[in-house]
Amino acid sequence: MIETPAANSKNPLTVVAVLFPGFELLDVFGPLEMFGLLGDRTKINLTAMDLSPVASGAGPQALPDLQISKVAAPDVLLIPGGPGTRSLVEDSRFLEALSLCAEQSKIVASVCTGSALLARTGLLDGRTATSNKLAFDWATLQSAKVLWQPQARWVVDGKFWTSSGIAAGIDMTLALIAHLFDTPTAIETANRAEYLWNQNADSDPFAGGGGENA
């Protein structure tokens, strides 16, 4: 855990997002938008196995600026989901690099099926966690040692923050900003993004794979 609130730190909060082929765009850039709105109070990097451009599941490519083996104990490590997770859960080289990186990180936050990758590292053993509700059966199959929560917008257990699908990562990130800075800072960030923040981690309109939009 971060011992002193980021709000009182002289150094910017370091946020590192993990990219892999087939990552989900909004899982990465929803949370990074919220951290980015904090301006000089955060420093954001993108990491991957190497520095080549990485194509998202939807096609657009982002450019990592840090090799995952060189990530040094960030304040927040962000792990997205996406179609690429389906093969990565069998990629021991990637999982080992992710595991080393997550162990050093002060806070590890996953979005969507990012928690399936994290579950495969063993770091969630014995902990509560959640995942995308439409891929919940697949995600939970990745480890029987995780206490999977079928109804939660996001779950916090120690330094591990895991959120439900895609847009839930934005709600979780705002809660993380409230935790690291304070609630007024998180509310101001949501208002600047013109985003209606679901502040209640237990309010999960998409539990069970349905949806509230109609």
Add this chain to the structure above:
Amino acid sequence: MIETPAANSKNPLTVVAVLFPGFELLDVFGPLEMFGLLGDRTKINLTAMDLSPVASGAGPQALPDLQISKVAAPDVLLIPGGPGTRSLVEDSRFLEALSLCAEQSKIVASVCTGSALLARTGLLDGRTATSNKLAFDWATLQSAKVLWQPQARWVVDGKFWTSSGIAAGIDMTLALIAHLFDTPTAIETANRAEYLWNQNADSDPFAGGGGENA
């Protein structure tokens, strides 16, 4: 306008997003997430003045795959906002390239201060449009010939769709998907993204620069 609904087309809907230094991450990747969830029904490209990596306002870089001068009449052209717009409104070379590209596009959709760039091309003259409510005074100063709407989540006038700040681009994009495909497709997309869609263009909780989050 697109004459046949995209839902009945054999070809994927072509979506091209414009990048420039200092673009706002979520303005681009919120809408592209929604289009991307349509899978083979869309083809997404990123465009810029040249093919070098482009740094967002928050730092992370994306990689264009198409030079703006080579964009050929896409179905949807997406123009984001962001801190970079402040200098781009004076960049005649960029505005000329944007204008040529927007003229050919079947639909032009802007997010946040993207409408300030579009206003500077003259293509919004005599049309209704909106912009980010926190940058509204600056955006509307870019052209007195646009009928600026101070209270609207998004505005549609002919082929021009303009949205309010950042997250409003997601709501507008889902409405655009409903327009191009059908409403059930838009609802399914929102549910897959676990995103609570504000379906009402007139419901603008951030009008006047305040915010509903508290």
